[in-house]
Amino acid sequence: MQYKSTRSQETVRTAEALLRGLAADGGLYVPEVFPENVLQDWDEPGLSYQDVALHVLSYFFSDLTGPVLQEAVQKAYGENRFDHADIVPFYSPEAKVTISELFHGATLAFKDLALSIFPYLLSAAKQTSASTEDILILTATSGDTGKAALEAFKDVEGVDILVFYPAGKVSPLQELQMQTQTGKNVKVVGLVGNFDQAQTFVKEVFTDPGIREKVNRQGYIFSSANSINIGRLLPQIAYYVWTYRQLVERGCIERGESFNVVVPSGNFGNILAAFLAQKMGIPIGKFVCASNRNHVLTDFLMTGTYDRNRAFYTTNSPSMDILTAGNLERFLYYLSDGDRQAVSRWQTQLTEQNKFTLPNALLEKMQRNWLAGYLDDKETEYWLRYVYHTYGYVCDPHTAVAYGVYEKVRRQLGEAHTVIMATAHPYKFPFTVGRALHLDEQEDPFAMALQIQANTGISVPPALGELVTRPRRFKETVTPAELTQTVLDFAVMQRNRSDKNE
Numbered sequence: 001m002q003y004k005s006t007r008s009q010e011t012v013r014t015a016e017a018l019l020r021g022l023a024a025d026g027g028l029y030v031p032e033v034f035p036e037n038v039l040q041d042w043d044e045p046g047l048s049y050q051d052v053a054l055h056v057l058s059y060f061f062s063d064l065t066g067p068v069l070q071e072a073v074q075k076a077y078g079e080n081r082f083d084h085a086d087i088v089p090f091y092s093p094e095a096k097v098t099i100s101e102l103f104h105g106a107t108l109a110f111k112d113l114a115l116s117i118f119p120y121l122l123s124a125a126k127q128t129s130a131s132t133e134d135i136l137i138l139t140a141t142s143g144d145t146g147k148a149a150l151e152a153f154k155d156v157e158g159v160d161i162l163v164f165y166p167a168g169k170v171s172p173l174q175e176l177q178m179q180t181q182t183g184k185n186v187k188v189v190g191l192v193g194n195f196d197q198a199q200t201f202v203k204e205v206f207t208d209p210g211i212r213e214k215v216n217r218q219g220y221i222f223s224s225a226n227s228i229n230i231g232r233l234l235p236q237i238a239y240y241v242w243t244y245r246q247l248v249e250r251g252c253i254e255r256g257e258s259f260n261v262v263v264p265s266g267n268f269g270n271i272l273a274a275f276l277a278q279k280m281g282i283p284i285g286k287f288v289c290a291s292n293r294n295h296v297l298t299d300f301l302m303t304g305t306y307d308r309n310r311a312f313y314t315t316n317s318p319s320m321d322i323l324t325a326g327n328l329e330r331f332l333y334y335l336s337d338g339d340r341q342a343v344s345r346w347q348t349q350l351t352e353q354n355k356f357t358l359p360n361a362l363l364e365k366m367q368r369n370w371l372a373g374y375l376d377d378k379e380t381e382y383w384l385r386y387v388y389h390t391y392g393y394v395c396d397p398h399t400a401v402a403y404g405v406y407e408k409v410r411r412q413l414g415e416a417h418t419v420i421m422a423t424a425h426p427y428k429f430p431f432t433v434g435r436a437l438h439l440d441e442q443e444d445p446f447a448m449a450l451q452i453q454a455n456t457g458i459s460v461p462p463a464l465g466e467l468v469t470r471p472r473r474f475k476e477t478v479t480p481a482e483l484t485q486t487v488l489d490f491a492v493m494q495r496n497r498s499d500k501n502e
Contacts, residue, residue, distance in 0.1 A: 021224035040281030072120030108425035111148035140198035154183030180470035227269030236273035258285035268322035290405035295374035297387035
């Protein structure tokens, strides 16, 4: 398998795509030949999540030898890596609705499902390419990616990782998860700004020859743990394949019967994975993109115009507080049947004018099986409370957004079974959950979590409870103007540390 840029003729092998993260022209890598409809007749019963992941990933990482990929899958999803034997379990509040729980990994967010295997893929790529440099991973996070990446790469030999997050614009427990991260090769920095600024900076660094040269002098090459990297994105397809197979095995749908997915979306990676699963043969009927008050994606899917000329809001579903959806470019590539010139033109318009508009023909094509909606903060709390009082199920605010949007578009979905992708554990957002359930307000997030536990009977996960006693290692904040120097200083510091240990 080779990978090509969404913007030009640039083509690289798998190892280079994994190591680089971003194409030299600023585009995103996509498979040169996408494996379409390869899963439509795959019907072997009783397979584990590991079996499904291995089967799916073998189509994309064929130049990693079988034993290497198999070992990576077993280590990533093996014993004690997830707190549920099924990796992704399910809850059905009613006959035609299933909630797919993606948050049973180490950091209690859906990012764990891809980031658990990403270090093994990256290590295999480094060996395949015979690269002698160490890897410096730069990651921007709106809340969950950062912690999941830090946990996945902590103390991995030959890799250092620097995470930027919008200071004060993630939940208190998301922030604490990152600030207390262990590992000698990690660093976390708060940005006085928003996620879009951090993500834009990371992309610019990858295509800036001056910064790359300075980092190369320290013996590093850049890579990314965001879903702009194929090693982050493609493993996410597996849980949509797993979801379909489980729906069939549980009798929710017949084999080959279509179902809908509702995905809370900010950076467009999670719902793009569903779209790619459909291309591989999984019978997904409708895609429902659920947004919060920062509903740039909803507007795009409804009108065909992507417009960042708008206010940015900090909401109670912070992982979706994004105005620049990093993975939308790959969707545009496939929507336009691989028209690289059109994709490049739209991205240039977005950079220079903060907006672009699809031709009517592509808008009509997109709207055949894409729906969208959004909730404000009050609506989010209402639907979180509704789900709990109706079904006794506590969801996080992002999943509440998905459920609320599902209710708004329910009639348009018809009678087909619908799956809501639950992206995070509710205890990561104790203030929002407590407020939604009308519990007494607490100043401390842990006190709030314990009150939720007392009222719902749902235990606080150990991974969050233990944060109370962990020291905060990373309290630094920087301005956007200081980001470049922060990266260079980290590279020098880590190289000096490495030299002393040799």
